[in-house]
């Protein structure tokens with residue numbers, strides 16, 4: 001199976017370790033993974049901030065770059081939801097506005113074959129034990145677009161529960177938003193910070209060393225809050241936990 | 252073309268000509284420990300109860316879908332159903348009035364009250380009359396309106412603004428309520444007992460005695476309605492306290508002010524909403540009081556009935572393909588109770604009688620996006636989707652929020668006062684627009700993106716704790732992430748997809 005990694009612009013620029021972890025993990029599971037160099041950004045920030053027309057060329061680029069792959073895997077619930085939930089809407093609106101069906105046609109093929117990482121593992125590869133080893137206490141925050149947008153359900157938890165050495169502890173108020181919300185974080189900084197601080201306090205109350213999530217944007221906000229609040233926890237993307245093995249452990 | 256200026260729901264805080272934009276109002280609210288505590292406690296309690304009440308119903312998803320369809324159908328054929336309502340209400344002995352905006356509605360109601368010769372009215376809790384500022388308009392005409400819903404009474408006595416659709420005094424705790432009762436009740440009628448404590452039973456009893464003399468004296472009642480059944484012209488009010496039943500049956504004249512979107516075609520349709528509304532709003536399987544009336548009946552209830560059908564921006568909202576779904580709202584307030592932003596910012600920050608997620612999509616549509624508060628409301632959300640998930644009529648609130656952001660940031664065609672007009676982008680979005688366009692350009696040219704990434708990698712040792720300008724909004728409470736030595740794409744190319752490293 002020819003699988004493309006859609007890393008997302010945020011991960012590419014700020015979190016290359018997450019990208020390396022996805023590559024390592026998928027290869028270990030026998031997947032032939034490629035990183036098409038022409039990929040950039042799915043256009044989510046543009047779309048959600050009210051710049052739908054600026055998001056359109058980015059969506060079209062996504063459709064063209066990934067057209068020939070059998071599956072597209074992304075370690076981001078929100079970018080995954082952008083493609084799966086909002087790309088169809090983008091195409092529809094463009095047509096309704098009398099701008100033809102080109103966008104719709106370019107986007108249609110990539111929408112159903114785009115998977116968030118944990119979905120790809122559980123639904124396509126049908127594995128929950130990925131052979132990982134991670135001897136730490138971990139609490140898991142399900143990010144909003146993964147939880148409510150993509151409906152990831154208990155897939156991430158099942159994957160984490162199968163990791164050897166990992167002690168998974170329940171996060172109180174897990175379903176509540178962390179307060180990142182893209183440009184919300186800077187347009188409504190007070191509310192965003194209050195939500196982030198509450199999430200961090202809840203995470204701390206579990207006694208876990210690691211706060212795990214499937215979206216580095218949320219973790220950037222929570223990690224920045226944690227270090228400012230001087231908590232001893234650290235944020236780790238789920239891909240890095242699942243990629244970690246006894247021979248090659250993650251930090 | 253002045254509908255945007257009319258019908259300002261609620262009033263700005265004292266001493267302010269206009270509501271401040273949402274982030275400014277929220278800035279103070281998140282620091283108010285008592286408010287945060289009151290709201291956290293109240294919303295978390297009702298949130299959990301609602302979840303249990305909904306989980307009991309095996310066909311909830313179907314009920315939600317049915318509710319969505321019924322409302323969409325009624326809105327699609329609203330012209331027809333409105334005429335049907337007028338015919339049915341008239342045939343049953345009522346009189347129907349049409350109000351295009353708040354001013355007209357207030358004028359009609361004030362005129363009707365004056366014609367009775369009365370100087371006071373009792374009110375059932377109603378969002379529509381709040382929206383048009385009816386109490387204030389009546390006061391200007393020398394008519395006193397007494398709120399009879401417990402929470403609404405607390406707001407009125409405290410000279411406060413409502414902060415929640417269902418529990419307008421949710422921002423108050425019991426101690427504050429006791430203080431308000433003790434100091435204010437005597438101004439309005441029967442005073443509270445001097446030794447009143449803050450136990451719920453004593454507070455309720457004080458309110459009951461205070462209100463009873465009003466019910467028994469009042470000749471005019473004013474209400475809204477949760478539903479209007481088109482086939483028979485029947486109005487429906489759903490409530491928990493029983494004060495509504497008193498206001499709807501004891502007075503001689505009843506005036507109901509109802510938004511035109513409250514129509515459902517048939518009695519059968521009520522089957523859906525009388526299941527979804529109570530469970531979504533108070534987490535009750537069934538609300539204690541459901542009052543229904545059709546025109547007037549000899550020897551039973553009010554002898555005179557007036558229905559004022561209110562537009563006030565609704566027809567304009569209906570003209571918008573994405574935004575019109577907001578008119579499906581049955582005002583259950585489930586979206587407020589789950590909203591993490593509402594919980595922290597409080598209802599007053601929304602600058603409208605409609606707070607929370609529904610307010611953030613309704614106010615900028617009913618009032619337009621011209622004022623600072625209305626232009627800021629579409630951004631008052633992290634788009635977490637919790638509101639959409641609980642909404643019993645499946646309003647995709649995040650979708651409408653993003654749609655309205657587009658309207659604010661980019662301008663475009665909207666309907667105002669029945670006319671198509673082209674809005675210019677709101678002020679203050681110029682820099683953002685340039686940044687978005689630049690980012691789109693860079694993302695369209697991977698070479699440029701890479702140049703930027705490499706530049707960032709080179710200066711990565713310079714990691715400021717605080718940023719100037721708009722960046723301060725991030726670094727005020729959060730550290731910046733460390734920049735990596737190289738972006739992923741450079742590593743991929745350098746190591747041939749990691750093959751080199753693995754050896």
Ligand code: SF4
Pocket residue numbers: 531579580581582583584585586587609638641642643644645646
């Ligand atoms: S938008 Fe939906 S959840 Fe919110 S008050 Fe209206 S019906 Fe209830």
